[in-house]
Amino acid sequence: MCRSIRTLFNFDPPATEDEIRAASRQFVRKLSGMNAPSKANEAAFERAIDEVAASARTLISSLVTTSDPRNRDVEAARARERSYRRFDPRA
Numbered sequence: 001m002c003r004s005i006r007t008l009f010n011f012d013p014p015a016t017e018d019e020i021r022a023a024s025r026q027f028v029r030k031l032s033g034m035n036a037p038s039k040a041n042e043a044a045f046e047r048a049i050d051e052v053a054a055s056a057r058t059l060i061s062s063l064v065t066t067s068d069p070r071n072r073d074v075e076a077a078r079a080r081e082r083s084y085r086r087f088d089p090r091a
Helices: 017-032 042-062 072-087
Strands: none
Touching: 017 042
């Protein structure tokens, strides 16, 4: 899928509305193949984002887990480390 869409479930603090909308926007962009819609398609594009965001909120609030919530800072540090190892010019 899109590399810029991040996991939003089981974090402390929980995903914000902005994070859900951003992931929804990326998903709609990927499906449509458009980074930005034309004026003729703008309403359909925004409606799709609203619908995907609503579905994402429903999904996230419905999921259950027994694992402890993940820490955003720790996950970000792990991602930076993976990126460094992957793109290290000395490797």
